Amino acid sequence: MCDLKHQTAKIRSEIDGAIAEAIESSAFIKGAKVAEFEKNAAEYIGTKHCISVGNGTDALYIALMMLNLAPGSEVITPSFTFVATAEAILRAGLKPVFVDISDSTFNIDVQTFEAAITKDTKAAIIVHLFGQSAEMDSIMKVAKKHSIEIIEDFCQSFGAECEIEGKTKKAGSIGRIGCTSFFPSKNLGCFGDGGAIFTDDDTIADNARAFANHGMRVKYTYDSVGINSRLDAMQAGILNVKIKHVDSYLECRRNAASTYRRMLADVDGIIIPTEQEGCRHTYNQFTIRVKDGRRDELKSYLEEKGIPSMIYYPYPIHQQKAYLESPHRIADKLSNTEMLCKEVLSLPMHTELDEKIIQTITSTIKEFFK
Numbered sequence: 446m447c448d449l450k451h452q453t454a455k456i457r458s459e460i461d462g463a464i465a466e467a468i469e470s471s472a473f474i475k476g477a478k479v480a481e482f483e484k485n486a487a488e489y490i491g492t493k494h495c496i497s498v499g500n501g502t503d504a505l506y507i508a509l510m511m512l513n514l515a516p517g518s519e520v521i522t523p524s525f526t527f528v529a530t531a532e533a534i535l536r537a538g539l540k541p542v543f544v545d546i547s548d549s550t551f552n553i554d555v556q557t558f559e560a561a562i563t564k565d566t567k568a569a570i571i572v573h574l575f576g577q578s579a580e581m582d583s584i585m586k587v588a589k590k591h592s593i594e595i596i597e598d599f600c601q602s603f604g605a606e607c608e609i610e611g612k613t614k615k616a617g618s619i620g621r622i623g624c625t626s627f628f629p630s631k632n633l634g635c636f637g638d639g640g641a642i643f644t645d646d647d648t649i650a651d652n653a654r655a656f657a658n659h660g661m662r663v664k665y666t667y668d669s670v671g672i673n674s675r676l677d678a679m680q681a682g683i684l685n686v687k688i689k690h691v692d693s694y695l696e697c698r699r700n701a702a703s704t705y706r707r708m709l710a711d712v713d714g715i716i717i718p719t720e721q722e723g724c725r726h727t728y729n730q731f732t733i734r735v736k737d738g739r740r741d742e743l744k745s746y747l748e749e750k751g752i753p754s755m756i757y758y759p760y761p762i763h764q765q766k767a768y769l770e771s772p773h774r775i776a777d778k779l780s781n782t783e784m785l786c787k788e789v790l791s792l793p794m795h796t797e798l799d800e801k802i803i804q805t806i807t808s809t810i811k812e813f814f815k
């Protein structure tokens with residue numbers, strides 16, 4: 446599904462240099478390398494601040510804590526996402542409200558989003574799924590109209606772009622706070638866990654930085670209760686190397702996607718992913734829809750031929766045991782969510798795919814439908 450070995454081999458000497466530097470400095474937690482990465486990442490995303498944290502899940506939790514919402518406040522989010530999105534809402538003592546998604550982009554549907562807003566709705570976590578930004582232009586207008594705070598979950602979409610009032614902006618720089626993950630398979634991945642929070646808001650940035658470091662601003666002085674969630678210097682060193690290559694990585698993903706598109710264009714029985722106008726899709730995943738209830742059959746067929754594929758996501762979060770029993774609200778029927786869980790299949794997608802590999806994958810898919 447993801448070939449990190451060959452990606453790393455191409456930059457191995459730079460990576461080795463960064464790791465050696467971290468060992469030499471012995472400054473493993475915080476320090477200059479972490480500050481350098483935060484500066485690089487904020488510049489890339491286009492926000493005033495970047496606060497690095499331990500992982501994307503913590504980034505979402507910390508972002509929610511920074512909004513100071515009353516316990517039990519409603520936070521709208523899709524049910525078709527990685528579980529961390531909803532988990533962070535409950536962990537922050539808030540109530541997830543699940544809404545449906547568009548069946549063409551897999552992202553939150555703007556009409557159902559607006560329809561789900563009540564007097565208790567205080568925020569929304571908008572997920573930019575599979576590498577493509579949600580319709581942020583319309584979402585921000587709805588949020589402004591109803592005075593709702595927007596947190597962007599761009600864990601799968603580092604580098605994705607969309608148009609806001611005629612201007613191109615990066616996902617993660619549009620809402621009040623953007624949250625991302627540097628999990629190894631992400632668009633910008635480190636060699637372990639990592640994540641970050643992005644914002645233009647000075648107060649949120651200052652509070653988030655303290656919160657992620659035990660609530661500490663001055664050494665051994667605690668004005669508030671926090672947690673321990675930090676990116677370590679070794680990972681920051683690796684990310685400083687990889688962020689210089691991220692645009693070329695995104696280009697590789699986009700090229701692989703257009704090869705898939707070309708080779709799968711005439712296959713009946715599947716729907717290839719839609720690229721929304723004005724958005725730069727970054728293809729963290731290339732996810733097709735398999736019609737007529739044949740998804741699992743196709744997956745097994747590919748597996749028999751030695752081709753991996755994954756189902757992101759087989760079950761909607763609102764139907765998971767932990768979430769059935771937790772306080773939540775299901776805003777509408779979520780019929781697209783439930784349908785897509787039965788249809789989606791993600792094909793191998795990474796920076797090292799070439800025409801030959803994609804040819805093998807797509808001709809096997811064609812063989813299946815013959």
Ligand SMILES: Cc1ncc(COP(=O)(O)O)c(C=O)c1O
Pocket residue numbers: 500501502503526527529530572598600601625626627628638639640
């Ligand atoms: C949409 C989404 N949100 C949140 C996360 C959580 O990130 P992490 O694994 O770094 O905690 C992920 C990572 O898989 C994700 O894909």
